[in-house]
Amino acid sequence: MSLSVSPASPRLVLASASPRRMELLRQIGVSFTVIEHQVDETTRPWELPQDYVQRLALEKARSAQALMSGLTLPVLGADTIVVCAGQILGKPRDRVDALRMWQLLSATEHQVYSAVALCQGERSEGRMSCTEVRFRALSAQDCEHYWASGEPAGKAGAYAIQGLGALFVQSMTGSYTGVVGLPLFETAQLLAAFDVPTALDAGPGRP
Numbered sequence: 001m002s003l004s005v006s007p008a009s010p011r012l013v014l015a016s017a018s019p020r021r022m023e024l025l026r027q028i029g030v031s032f033t034v035i036e037h038q039v040d041e042t043t044r045p046w047e048l049p050q051d052y053v054q055r056l057a058l059e060k061a062r063s064a065q066a067l068m069s070g071l072t073l074p075v076l077g078a079d080t081i082v083v084c085a086g087q088i089l090g091k092p093r094d095r096v097d098a099l100r101m102w103q104l105l106s107a108t109e110h111q112v113y114s115a116v117a118l119c120q121g122e123r124s125e126g127r128m129s130c131t132e133v134r135f136r137a138l139s140a141q142d143c144e145h146y147w148a149s150g151e152p153a154g155k156a157g158a159y160a161i162q163g164l165g166a167l168f169v170q171s172m173t174g175s176y177t178g179v180v181g182l183p184l185f186e187t188a189q190l191l192a193a194f195d196v197p198t199a200l201d202a203g204p205g206r207p
Contacts, residue, residue, distance in 0.1 A: 011196050015064030015077040020162065024182045029199025030191065033073070035064040041090075049083045050113055054126055057115035065119055074120040074194045080181045082157025084110035089157040095147050098158040102146075105157065105168075107137040112157070114178035118190040125193055127186035131174025133161075138168060 010033040014025060017036045025032055039059045043052050061077030068075070082089040084104045092098035104110075110133055117126040151165065152158040159165030161172075161179045177184040191198060 010073060012191070013064060013068065013071065013073045013075040015060045015075055018078075018181055020181045021078055024177055024180065024184060024187075028184060028188065030196065032076075033071075035067055035075075037063045037067055039063050043088065049081060049088055049111075050115075050128060050130070052088065053079050053081045053113045053115040054117070054128055057128075058117040058119070058124060058126055061117045061119045061124070072120070074118050074196055076187070076190070077117045077119075078115065078182050078187075080112065080114040080156055080178070082110055082112055084108065084157075091154050091156060092152060092158040098147055098152050099143055101158045102138050102143045105135045105138070105159075107135060109134045110157070112174070112179045114175065114181065114183045114186075116183065116187050116190060118194050120194060125190055127183070127190055129175040129178035129183035129186055131172060131176075131178050133172050133174075133179065134170045135168045136170040142168070 010031050012030055012032040014021060014032045014034050015037060017034060022034070039056065041056060056079040057077045059077070060079065061075045064077065065075045087104065089101045089104070092101060112131045112133055113128060115126060115128040117124060146152060146164060149164055151160050151163050159168060161169060161176070172179070175183040175185060188198060
């Protein structure tokens, strides 16, 4: 377990070490602490992608909650998956696996499911966004250069829309922040339900 605290007094525990999720929470003015942990991300037989991503978000929140010592703050878990032609595209194992994913994604539309779950004590609630993303046709050179950049490693679907991966995106309908890894509209709904303030709730110049 690794725990870190943001400069202001934390109002939330983030069950993720993702720099992207941390940055998105900072963007909306949420003060948080981080608990790193591990969960089994194996899919279950016949589990639908949307059920899988929502289950993982909640399991991550519960896993971090179990590691808390004396903290009673709400815990936020999140998970994001890329789905193309019914296949869940996780993090690429290697270059060959990334090339396989890009062949599927090239010149076609895929879905990005991003789920968030918030729990405090026995209470838990969740939300999910689904975004339709269309890639342009990808050349062999596109794929080789992108892999060489190092960006695709550790990214669901082997791309990051907030980075060079944006060059592949022809169109998108839905939540940009959901594709990045934390759908802020749905997250804000949960934060409000658990009385966790954002910058707009605090107002200008207030903590």
